[in-house]
Amino acid sequence: MMVCKLSPVWLLVLLAALTGCRSVPLSAGYRVDWFEQLGWTNHDERYAWERWGEAHLQNGDLLFVRGDSRILFGLVNFSQLCTDVADSRFSHVALVSREPDGVFVYDVVVGGPRHIPFDKFATDQQISLLAVKRLKPEYRGHIPAAVEYCRSVGRASGKFDAEFKLDNEHFYCSELVELAFRHAGLPLSQPVRIDHLPRIDELPPTTRTLIDTMTNIRMDQEIFLPGNDQIGIWSCPYLEPVLDGTKTDLLPAQIAALPMPVD
Numbered sequence: 009m010m011v012c013k014l015s016p017v018w019l020l021v022l023l024a025a026l027t028g029c030r031s032v033p034l035s036a037g038y039r040v041d042w043f044e045q046l047g048w049t050n051h052d053e054r055y056a057w058e059r060w061g062e063a064h065l066q067n068g069d070l071l072f073v074r075g076d077s078r079i080l081f082g083l084v085n086f087s088q089l090c091t092d093v094a095d096s097r098f099s100h101v102a103l104v105s106r107e108p109d110g111v112f113v114y115d116v117v118v119g120g121p122r123h124i125p126f127d128k129f130a131t132d133q134q135i136s137l138l139a140v141k142r143l144k145p146e147y148r149g150h151i152p153a154a155v156e157y158c159r160s161v162g163r164a165s166g167k168f169d170a171e172f173k174l175d176n177e178h179f180y181c182s183e184l185v186e187l188a189f190r191h192a193g194l195p196l197s198q199p200v201r202i203d204h205l206p207r208i209d210e211l212p213p214t215t216r217t218l219i220d221t222m223t224n225i226r227m228d229q230e231i232f233l234p235g236n237d238q239i240g241i242w243s244c245p246y247l248e249p250v251l252d253g254t255k256t257d258l259l260p261a262q263i264a265a266l267p268m269p270v271d
Contacts (some may be wrong), residue, residue: 020223023214049093050131056260058127061104064266066142067153069104069250070185072097072234072242074137095206097137097253098234101182101241102129105155114158114188116181120168121161130256143194147198147246153192158184172231174199182232182241196244199230206239 074097091099102115104126111126130138143151168177174183189196202208202225220227233240241247254266 023144037072052260053258053263054127054131056112056258056263057130058125060125060263060266061130064250065104065106065111065140067104067106067145068148068154070141070241070247071104071129072114072139072141072253073100073102073135073256074253075099075134093207093211094233094236094240096234096236096240096242099141100135101155101185101234103155103158103185103188105158114155114162114184114185116168116179118168121158121179121184123159123162127148135256137253138251138256139249139253141242141244142250143246144248147194150189150192150194154188154194157188157191172225172229174230174232180231185241186232194246196246197232197235197239197241199232200239201228201230203227203235206236 074091091097097250100115102113105112105114105123113124113126113129115122115124115129147217159182161179168180172180172183186196235242237243251266258266
């Protein structure tokens with residue numbers, strides 16, 4: 009059997025996906041949404057998601073999504089590979105901010121922290137699954153400080169954390185969300201060592217060797233994760249479900265009929 013060794017750029021892609029970061033550069037093999045680049049977007053779907061977000065999302069809600077980013081000319085679903093290793097349904101997490109001109113999302117992609125409209129986030133062609141969780145009422149007082157933390161990171165032109173370290177001024181996606189709430193006085197989750205990920209043993213030994221010898225990333229390094237029912241941000245007991253994992257390739261009428269959130 010031929011073993012495919014991963015180059016350092018693939019190692020970066022792997023760790024980015026594990027920790028919840030999307031939009032890896034084309035040089036790393038990820039698909040570009042050419043329709044988005046050319047401005048050919050589905051305005052009906054965007055409008056439907058915009059209306060749903062305005063009606064149902066609250067300030068401080070957390071968005072968990074699974075991507076459909078592919079490598080090797082589209083033959084391998086790399087997001088699926090990474091969620092399998094972390095035993096998670098989700099490959100990305102973001103924070104909702106309700107603002108005077110609409111519902112926005114703070115998150116981090118490989119290009120760095122960003123602030124985008126919710127409808128654009130939800131209609132990203134690389135997203136296939138969306139879920140929403142909300143802080144229980146007794147914890148919602150922490151939300152304004154968490155949102156302001158994300159806003160300040162954007163103002164400071166923060167950069168993507170390519171080393172996935174918890175002690176520098178750069179960020180990856182789940183790190184931004186976690187640190188935002190820690191700044192507000194409410195830790196959501198505990199970091200997990202890379203070599204303690206639930207299904208890390210399924211990572212090829214050659215890949216683990218390359219991580220050890222060709223990058224500054226250590227297998228005993230701790231990272232924050234979107235997570236599952238046992239680990240990561242998803243498992244936080246302060247959160248309650250609003251919308252369970254829902255496919256995003258919906259018609260406008262289907263978006264409008266999505267279940268009402270639990271309050």
